Amino acid sequence: MSSDHTRADETDSIDDTDEPLLQVRDLEKYYPITGGLLKKQIGEVKAVDGVSFDVRRGETFAIVGESGCGKTTLGKTIARLHAPTGGSIRFDGRDISALSERDLKPVRREIQVVYQDPTSSLNPRKRIKDIVAEPLVVHDIGTKAERRERVAELLERVDLPEDFLYRYPNELSGGQKQRVAIARALTLNPSLLVLDEPTSALDVSVQAKVIALLEELQAELDLSYLMITHDLSLTKNIADRIGVMYLGKLMEKAPAETLFDAPQNPYTEQLLSAIPIVEESEAAFKPERISIRGETPDPSDPPSGCPFHPRCHRAVDDCSRVEPELVDVGTDHVSRCLLHDEDESEM
Amino acid sequence: MSRTDPILELRDLEVHFDTFDGRARVINDVDITVDEGETVAIVGESGCGKSVTAETIMGMLPQPPGEIVDGELYYKGEELLGDQTAHERVKSESMGMIFQDPMTSLSPVFTVGEMMRDVLTYQGKTNVGWLEIVRNVLGRRDADEAEMRDRSVELLDQLQIPDPEGVLDRYPIELSGGMRQRVLIAMAMLGEPEFLIADEPTTALDVTVQDQILDLLTEQIERENLSMLYITHNLGVARRIADRIYVMYAGEIAEVGTRDEILDEPLHPYSRGLVDSVPKLTEFDRDGIEGLLPDYTDPPSGCRFHPRCPAAMSGTCDVERPPRYELSSGQEVACHLYEDGLSRAEAAEIAAEEIEFDSGAAFEDRPTSEPAQDRSSVKGESAGTTASIDAQTPRSAEDTDE
Ligand code: SF4
Numbered sequence: 093m094s095s096d097h098t099r100a101d102e103t104d105s106i107d108d109t110d111e112p113l114l115q116v117r118d119l120e121k122y123y124p125i126t127g128g129l130l131k132k133q134i135g136e137v138k139a140v141d142g143v144s145f146d147v148r149r150g151e152t153f154a155i156v157g158e159s160g161c162g163k164t165t166l167g168k169t170i171a172r173l174h175a176p177t178g179g180s181i182r183f184d185g186r187d188i189s190a191l192s193e194r195d196l197k198p199v200r201r202e203i204q205v206v207y208q209d210p211t212s213s214l215n216p217r218k219r220i221k222d223i224v225a226e227p228l229v230v231h232d233i234g235t236k237a238e239r240r241e242r243v244a245e246l247l248e249r250v251d252l253p254e255d256f257l258y259r260y261p262n263e264l265s266g267g268q269k270q271r272v273a274i275a276r277a278l279t280l281n282p283s284l285l286v287l288d289e290p291t292s293a294l295d296v297s298v299q300a301k302v303i304a305l306l307e308e309l310q311a312e313l314d315l316s317y318l319m320i321t322h323d324l325s326l327t328k329n330i331a332d333r334i335g336v337m338y339l340g341k342l343m344e345k346a347p348a349e350t351l352f353d354a355p356q357n358p359y360t361e362q363l364l365s366a367i368p369i370v371e372e373s374e375a376a377f378k379p380e381r382i383s384i385r386g387e388t389p390d391p392s393d394p395p396s397g398c399p400f401h402p403r404c405h406r407a408v409d410d411c412s413r414v415e416p417e418l419v420d421v422g423t424d425h426v427s428r429c430l431l432h433d434e435d436e437s438e439m
Numbered sequence: 440m441s442r443t444d445p446i447l448e449l450r451d452l453e454v455h456f457d458t459f460d461g462r463a464r465v466i467n468d469v470d471i472t473v474d475e476g477e478t479v480a481i482v483g484e485s486g487c488g489k490s491v492t493a494e495t496i497m498g499m500l501p502q503p504p505g506e507i508v509d510g511e512l513y514y515k516g517e518e519l520l521g522d523q524t525a526h527e528r529v530k531s532e533s534m535g536m537i538f539q540d541p542m543t544s545l546s547p548v549f550t551v552g553e554m555m556r557d558v559l560t561y562q563g564k565t566n567v568g569w570l571e572i573v574r575n576v577l578g579r580r581d582a583d584e585a586e587m588r589d590r591s592v593e594l595l596d597q598l599q600i601p602d603p604e605g606v607l608d609r610y611p612i613e614l615s616g617g618m619r620q621r622v623l624i625a626m627a628m629l630g631e632p633e634f635l636i637a638d639e640p641t642t643a644l645d646v647t648v649q650d651q652i653l654d655l656l657t658e659q660i661e662r663e664n665l666s667m668l669y670i671t672h673n674l675g676v677a678r679r680i681a682d683r684i685y686v687m688y689a690g691e692i693a694e695v696g697t698r699d700e701i702l703d704e705p706l707h708p709y710s711r712g713l714v715d716s717v718p719k720l721t722e723f724d725r726d727g728i729e730g731l732l733p734d735y736t737d738p739p740s741g742c743r744f745h746p747r748c749p750a751a752m753s754g755t756c757d758v759e760r761p762p763r764y765e766l767s768s769g770q771e772v773a774c775h776l777y778e779d780g781l782s783r784a785e786a787a788e789i790a791a792e793e794i795e796f797d798s799g800a801a802f803e804d805r806p807t808s809e810p811a812q813d814r815s816s817v818k819g820e821s822a823g824t825t826a827s828i829d830a831q832t833p834r835s836a837e838d839t840d841e
Contacts, residue, residue, distance in 0.1 A: 158645035265731055295484040295672070300716040300727035307725070322645065326718040352720070366650035368675025370717050372703050377720035384651045387601060388615050403647075 112146035113184060113284055113316045114170070119143045120178030121162075121169045125392055137392045139165040141340035142179070144418075147284065152310065152317040154327040154348075156363070157337035160391050166337070167286045167320045171205045172196055184283070201231060204277035208289035210269035214261040220247070220272055221257040227279040246275040250305060267298035271305065278309070287319045291326075303330060324363055328352050328377075333424070336360050339391060339399040342418065346425040352377060356427040358406045398430060406431060445513070446634055446666045447473040447496070452510035454491055454690075456735070457503055463735035466491055466690045467743070469510075471668070473634070478660065478667040480681035480698075482674055484713070486732045488690035493638050493670045497536055498526045514634070535627030537620075539639040545611040551622055552607030555591040556584075558629045594625040598655050617648035621655065628659055635660070635667040641676060653679050674717055678702050686710040689733055689743040692763065696770035706772045706786050708748045708794045715796065726796040742775065750776060750793040 121140040124133045139162040147153040157163045168174050170181055172188060181189040188199050207213040214223055224243045228234050234242065247256060250271040261269055270290065277285055290306070291299040307330065309315060321327060327334050328348060335345040336359060344357035355361050365382040369375060386403035389395055395402050401411035410430055418426045419433070454466035466488050473479045481489045494500040496512060498519070512520045514533070519526040546554060588607065595603035598621040611619055620640060627635060637656070641649040657680065660667055669680055677684050677698070684701040686694045686709065694707040705711045715724035730747035733739050739746050745756040755775050763771040768783045776789050 158647065296716040296718075297484060297712055297728035299718075300723065300725050303718075304725035304727075323718065324646075325720055325723075328720055329718050329723055362647055366646040367720065368646075368649070368653075368673065368679045370674045370678060370702055370714060370719055371721065372699065374720040383654065384647050385599065388617060388645070388648060 110149065111185060112148045114147040114318070115182040116146070116170060116179070117144045117182075118179035119166070119169065119176055119181065119189075121165050121174060122177045135392060138162075138340045138394070139391070140169060140176075143335075143337070143340075143342050144179075145335050145342065145345055147316050147318050148332075149283075149316055150310070150314055151332040152319055152330055154319040154321060154331035154334045155337055156321060156324055156327055156334055158322060158363075158388070160339070160388070161337040162340040162391075163320045163337050164288055167205065167288050167318065170318065171203050171286050172199065173205070197231070201227075201280040202282050203284045203286065204280070204282040205286045205288060206270075206273050206277050206290045209293050210266065210273045211261070211293075213273055214269055216261050218260070219257065220252075220259050220261070220264075223261070223272060224276045224279060227276065231280065233280070242279065243275075246278055249278070249309070250275045265298070266294050267302060270294065270302055274302075274305065274309070278313070281313075282315070284316045284318065287317055287321075289321055290319070292321065292323065306330075324367055336363065339389060339394050341399060341428065342426075343400065343429075344425075344427040345418075346422070346427075350422065350425055354422070355379065356421045356425070356432065357429050358404045358431075359400045360427075362403070362405070398428075444475060445472045446475045446477075446515060447471075447668065448511075448513040449492070449496060450511045450513070452492065452495060452512075453508040454488075454495060454500065454510075455506050455508050457506070458736065460734075461736040464690070464738055465505075465735050466495070467738070469687075469690070469692055471685060471692075473666050473668055476664055476666055477682050478669060478680055479683050479685065480669045480671060480677040481685045481687055482671055482677050482713075483687035484672055484732070487687040489670045489672075489687050490638055491690075492687070493636055493668065495520075496668065497534070497636055498523070498530055531630065533633050535630060535632035535635045537623055537627050537635065537637040537640045539642050545619060545623065547611060550608050550610055551595075551614075552588065552591065555607070555626060555629060556587050558626050559587045559590065590629070591625070594628055595622070597659070598622075598625050599651075600625075616644055617652065620644060620648075620652055624652070624656060624659065628663070631663075633663075633665060635665055636670075637667065638670045639672070642671070642673070649676070656680070674702060674714060686713070689738065690735065691743055692771075692773060693744065694770070694772045694774075695763070696768075700768070700770050700783070704783075704787050704790070706770070706777065706790045707744075707774050708750050708776075709744050711790065711794050712749075712796050724796065728796065742773075749796050750774075 119140055120138070120142060123137045123139055125135040125137060126132060127134040143166060145153065155163045155166060165174065169176050176189050179189065180187050183199060183203065188196065191199065221243050224246055225239045228239045228242065243257065244254060247254065252268060252271050256264070261272070264272065287306070291302050294302060310317060319327070319331060331348045333345070333347050334351050336343045336357065338359050343359045344351065344355065351360065352364070355364060361379050362382055362384055364379050366384060367378065369378065382405050384403070389399070389402065395412070397412040397414055398404070398416050401407045404411065408430065414430055416428045416430045418428045421427045421432055449469065449471040452466050452469040456463040456465050469492055471479070471481070471492065481492060483489045491500065491505070495507060500507065507520060510520060511518050514529050517525060517529065519529060591607060592603045595606055600606050600618060600621055606614070614622065641652050644652065653676065659665070671677055681698050683695065683697055685692055686701060686707060688709045694701060694705065694710045701710060702714060705714050712728040716727050717723060728747055733743060733746065739757070741757040741759050742748070742761050745751040748756065751757070752775060759775070761773045761775045763773045764777045764779050765771050766777070766781050766783055766786055770783065776793055777786055
């Protein structure tokens with residue numbers, strides 16, 4: 093598979109003395125669609141289609157998108173729970189996209205995933221102490237006493253009382269369970285956490301504290317986060333940089349501030365416009381209201397040209413024919429839209 | 440703002456549930472008024488009782504385990520809780536209902552057209568007998584059929600469903616989530632209701648689809664001059680759609696006011712914690728709210744929020760249940776910090792001074808009552824019996840990525 097990580101427009105790092113922890117280039121994950129009696133392949137779903145970005149050390153990079161955009165598949169592919177069908181994933185200087193299961197083992201210690209729903213990600217028949225210790229057992233690390241000590245330390249780190257060690261997941265609230273899931277993800281001292289909608293199953297008053305915890309942990313343990321979410325307002329508060337995904341493709345990528353101050357892609361504009369704000373004061377941060385029309389596309393049969401053209405409020409004739417490339421639209425800021433080529437002078 | 444006559448009035452509602460752990464006193468003394476032409480939202484987190492309240496109004500409360508212990512429901516002056524026949528009649532003649540999950544409210548074995556036709560045929564009728572169904576099927580005249588089809592197409596078209604004729608012949612499973620939700624709205628509109636009840640209708644949808652549906656719903660409401668009661672956990676959606684907002688906590692009304700009053704400057708400590716916790720485009724407060732929803736079989740004495748409240752005054756809040764104090768602006772707050780007749784400015788000053796959430800114990804949901812081992816089963820956030828309360832309220836968490 094190609095691993096061309098030198099394409100000028102997608103080299104992310106500003107400071108090349110500090111190589112990004114994760115460098116994803118032209119990543120693809122295609123799923124075959126089979127049909128007929130012989131289960132012949134009749135098509136494919138391009139769940140992740142040529143995605144490139146970096147996660148720098150200590151930063152939070154957020155992937156934002158709606159259902160079916162491929163963000164969950166992207167996270168799982170990066171954590172190598174899926175094998176990519178194209179492109180490269182460099183983690184800490186090493187291409188991990190084609191490693192065998194055996195060679196992946198040390199990588200798995202470094203990249204951990206926290207899922208949306210702690211209820212289904214925690215084994216209901218195990219006590220909390222065993223759930224949190226499990227990665228140590230799998231990787232055959234430490235003596236029994238050492239493991240016990242590590243687990244106690246982790247539980248304290250995520251602000252759960254010690255007596256929770258002997259409880260089962262169903263005795264815990266949603267927020268407490270998510271803390272357990274975070275503790276387990278930290279057991280092996282990873283450097284990258286893939287956070288897949290880590291708080292979207294929680295009530296907001298509980299979510300707030302879990303976010304606070306994630307921020308603290310990041311600062312203390314020098315963690316990098318790849319956060320996958322549908323909640324733009326949340327990313328504005330916690331992400332350093334953001335990539336917006338639509339139908340398997342990155343539509344725009346920018347530092348968080350830039351994305352909200354000066355979104356360049358019409359899809360990003362629509363997402364921002366659609367956020368239901370809570371306080372009047374938020375209105376100042378929203379683009380003009382865009383009336384959203386049209387239907388969400390079927391990922392197995394994406395529109396021709398620009399994938400967003402059937403719903404785009406700025407679409408011109410060419411959009412249904414010509415596929416736009418990601419182009420530079422500012423510092424560390426790329427966007428995919430045919431209109432950029434036309435008004436480059438404005439840049 | 441001059442208030443017109445209420446179209447719907449719920450008074451002193453009290454609903455209990457029988458659970459494994461005993462009798463859960465879920466809804467405690469809830470009053471809700473919706474004026475003619477007004478949209479009212481009930482907001483609150485999972486388990487706060489908002490869906491139970493909606494189910495009671497829709498006459499859909501499962502009894503048992505639920506039991507309406509007390510309360511009256513007036514629709515245009517007619518009492519419904521004590522008269523099931525009247526309730527059924529009003530429901531089918533005047534109310535439209537929109538639920539969260541179109542897949543469970545739409546039948547998988549009928550086409551959209553068949554379902555819409557049935558709504559029109561049996562509208563206003565309860566307990567339709569087999570004989571009538573047979574007669575309807577055999578005696579259906581082409582002219583009626585065509586008329587029903589026209590009306591269905593017109594509504595689907597208003598809801599921006601592409602190729603409405605074609606959609607009539609399709610099954611729900613063949614439609615996207617956003618389209619199914621619009622079909623559901625169309626079905627609710629078919630009976631020409633004057634009052635809509637919507638229970639988290641956009642919760643499972645993406646934000647752009649949600650935005651589109653809220654637009655369409657607002658359009659329908661304005662076109663037909665409907666009144667609506669809208670249940671949601673999403674404060675932003677409440678701002679989009681509601682004139683007035685009721686904030687519920689632990690089965691009680693914490694605060695009622697206009698949309699701006701509640702969202703821009705909430706007065707009740709719970710509403711304030713809730714509004715502050717939502718991630719916003721400006722910022723948000725990471726402190727959240729300490730503790731868990733109380734155990735409904737043994738709710739806290741005094742103010743139900745006192746074990747979690749940063750402003751709680753011992754000797755008062757843990758002893759006396761706060762009445763709903765009415766400010767001069769008409770806003771009502773069930774909290775001992777306030778008193779009747781305060782101006783909004785005075786009340787806002789009190790709120791700013793007294794209510795301060797802090798991150799002290801970062802442990803957000805340590806059970807506040809005694810060590811709660813298994814009792815947690817009745818608590819809002821956890822498993823078990825909560826299904827019958829309203830923890831089934833799924834959050835906006837969707838991801839059908841694969
Ligand atoms: S009555 Fe007391 S405990 Fe209840 S919300 Fe007000 S201050 Fe807090």
